[in-house]
Amino acid sequence: MDVFNWEYDYNYYSYDNITEPEQITQPSRTCLQNGTCVCLIVVTVIIFLLGFFGNGLVIWISGFKMKKTVNTTWYLSLAISDFLFCAFLPINIAFMVMDEWIFGLFMCKFTSSVMFLNMFSSIFLLVIISIDRCVSVMFPVWAQNHRTVQKASVMVVFAWLLAIGLSFPSMIYREIGTFMDRTVCFNNYTSNPNMHQIIAMSRFTAGFLHPFIIIIICYSIIILKLRSNRMIKSSKPFKVMSALIAAFFICWLPYHVFVLLELNHHKYDHEILAVGLRVGSSLAAANSFLNPVLYVFMGNDFKQKFKSSILSKMEKAIGEEGHTISRYLSRSSSVDARASTHI
Template identity: 30%
Template sequence: MSDENSTSYDYSGYYDDPSDYSPSNFSDVKNFSQVFLPTLYSLVFILGFIGNALVVYVVLKHRNQSNLTDICLFNLALSDLLFVFTLPFYTHYASAGQWTFGGFMCRLISGSHQTGFFSSIFFMIVMTLDRYMIIVHAHRVARYRTMGAAITLTVFIWMLSLFVSLPDFIFTEETKESQRLGCDYPQENKVWERYDLFTTNVLGLVIPLLVMVGCYSRIIPTLVTMRTTKKHRIVKLIICIVVAFFLLWAPYNIYRFLKFLQEKTIIQQDLTLDKNLRLSVAVTEAIAYTHCCLNPIIYAFVGQKFMRRALQLLKRLVPGYIRNLYNSSFRRSSVISKSSEVTSTYVM
């Protein structure tokens, strides 16, 4: 995947300087990427697939009892699954140092990668806004949280994600540089890299972070006034949601922006800086991808209702220890008050 484009790295650039091995050398970046990226991508694929597939299965199994929160969880998991399904291709890309799947797959995988990324972000925004409305303005929005509204909102989010990702479906193609094949925007369409940088930074970080901070800053005081023994744990969870999102995605977006400034000579042109930025973008992007593994934990498994359903499923698959865990969880859930149940359902 290219350092300027979140959909694909152009590894051909790492082969241009075969000089001595040093931390700031292109060959060092190449060697590091060929080990680090496939390893982390493979781990993210396995954990992300297992966690999100379980969410999809549990929601589908109890689809007759689904509400807006369940539908958002379901689509968030689908978004993360679409995202992680592209990682095996990028794992091979990073390992081989070139793209070997052809032009059609280049466009399909790049576009699917972006669609999964943006739809995941958008559904997290929707879930944050839903929590805010149902906790801070519960009486005003209850009648609007219908199945029809949920389906309409879901279709809109997927269409919006597809629209934002269209340049990747249309303009990315198999390129050839330094005798190696890449998957990137061709030179005549490099203007779309600025579009990609803008959408990734603004739609992928700035807007969701502002929504989270704004909504949760109103939600937390409301939770504190509720008579529930779980409010302190929920406040900590909310803080973890915001902090995890920021720590995982902010470094990648910052380094991408610095790389853009360096390429446009807005900051000094320096070979060492360029090589270090290449390495930083590669590392921080791979780390940011681990967020799709955390989504099932943050947004699903900590919820009381979803946890009971997941344990019921695991009880059938893995008897013994899981049965004891399920019984313990059931006893705890049976003493939850009504206010705590509402808080658990919509905050987590």
């Protein structure tokens, strides 16, 4: 596998270390001649189909069929983020199959930005949701009085604006060029080589490390609180969010690891980095369809859901968390009310 066959708008390690077309002396194999690449194309097509239609259903149900609550606001925003990402996957699939970028400079920049917009918006929303759950458990009376759809919407808008800002470097450094009579979409840091490391590290810290720490702290507090109140059975509504968080980090960790390794690509085997970045990128894309799957199969008992229709299963799974949290808040409110004469 050569340097030109496994960049499909996810990673850095494509043509960043090549500054002159004359450096290319051997023709490259096409993606369809490589077994790993063909398998990843098939996987990406499956991810597109599941993610596009799955997130479309979540958007339809949580946005139009259910009462607007704080929980449905979180889920709707996550589904929109994943749906947007999946909508652009066919462009990347075409790039993989043809081994050539035919969509122009704007789409080269835009599709890469959408990928990072999905990454940042998803993790920021997961952080917000984790904090929301933690506050609901630690301060149930305050949460019941102040946890509103309007405030949740403001937080969602803030998360999206921050994600857009952190995705902007792709619009700056993504370019197209011609090598061996082949047009490619790649990252060009030749004008500012230090930006490669700065961008990679900032994406890792802002989009992975710091959010991970916050989420771990929030869920640790929740577990300790539930255990201290002997209400561990009430942890059921957190299973959905825990599964979503676990899926996000499992999907994104390999990508970040290989992106950081690629910063010193001369120290590592090229084939390992090539395969690692391809697989890591596919795992990252898989996160976009796992969310709606988890909504369906993690919320209620599987057998009961299997007997109901698909739409009914998704609506029950999405709504269950809010109902169970509300019951827990109501019980906690009663306890706190007896302990205090003024709220």
